[in-house]
Amino acid sequence: SQTIHQWPATLVQPVGSPLSLECTVEGTSNPNLYWYRQAAGRGLQLLFYSVGIGQISSEVPQNLSASRPQDRQFILSSKKLLLSDSGFYLCAWEQGSTEAFFGQGTRLTVV
Amino acid sequence: QKEVEQDPGPLSVPEGAIVSLNCTYSNSAFQYFMWYRQYSRKGPELLMYTYSSGNKEDGRFTAQVDKSSKYISLFIRDSQPSDSATYLCAMSSILTGGGNKLTFGTGTQLKVEL
Numbered sequence: 001s002q003t004i005h006q007w008p009a010t011l012v013q014p015v016g017s018p019l020s021l022e023c024t025v026e027g028t029s030n031p032n033l034y035w036y037r038q039a040a041g042r043g044l045q046l047l048f049y050s051v052g053i054g055q056i057s058s059e060v061p062q063n064l065s066a067s068r069p070q071d072r073q074f075i076l077s078s079k080k081l082l083l084s085d086s087g088f089y090l091c092a093w094e095q096g097s098t099e100a101f102f103g104q105g106t107r108l109t110v111v
Numbered sequence: 112q113k114e115v116e117q118d119p120g121p122l123s124v125p126e127g128a129i130v131s132l133n134c135t136y137s138n139s140a141f142q143y144f145m146w147y148r149q150y151s152r153k154g155p156e157l158l159m160y161t162y163s164s165g166n167k168e169d170g171r172f173t174a175q176v177d178k179s180s181k182y183i184s185l186f187i188r189d190s191q192p193s194d195s196a197t198y199l200c201a202m203s204s205i206l207t208g209g210g211n212k213l214t215f216g217t218g219t220q221l222k223v224e225l
Contacts, residue, residue: 006154032210043115043199043215044155051209059212090154098143098203098211102154 002027006091006103013110019078021106023091031093033074038088086110114138117216126225130187134200134216141202144176146185149197190223
């Protein structure tokens with residue numbers, strides 16, 4: 001069966017520091033991968049998606065970037081965090097259908 | 112106007128009640144409709160997935176889609192305290208680069224009380 005791992009679960013970072021969040025999927029190959037952000041009182045918002053290694057598309061221009069160095073690995077990064085980057089970051093995968101499955105998320109607080 | 116509207120609640124019901132959760136949408140390009148359950152500080156868990164107008168049943172859960180009215184519902188029968196969570200509706204559209212984008216409602220917080 002397929003599983004998705006995200007880490008860390010919680011992160012507190014100072015303004016201006018770098019960020020790296022990692023997501024890996026097991027039990028499948030060539031999945032579509034997604035990064036969503038959930039802010040308080042708002043629905044989940046799609047940030048980045050990838051349909052293959054090295055292929056990254058951005059939905060919302062922002063202070064973040066994404067990379068997919070391996071088939072089942074998706075990384076969310078920032079060179080310098082802003083206060084507005086705080087939120088709950090969720091990685092998701094799907095393959096050949098629109099049923100998307102989410103990881104357990106990373107709660108990021110920028111202080 | 113938001114593409115997807117969902118009443119945030121909170122909704123409080125007694126154990127055993129039938130719960131009705133609803134979303135409306137404005138984008139006719141949405142093709143698939145999903146309901147997710149999210150416990151506090153956890154990732155969303157897929158509950159129901161539908162495509163066509165009509166009803167789909169899975170155990171105590173029934174998903175209903177009315178594309179002509181752009182309205183979807185989730186019914187929970189015999190609600191249990193373990194059903195207490197935030198319920199998110201989500202609708203998919205095709206991304207130009209491949210893949211599918213989910214557009215979410217803000218979620219309805221449900222509490223089932225003993």
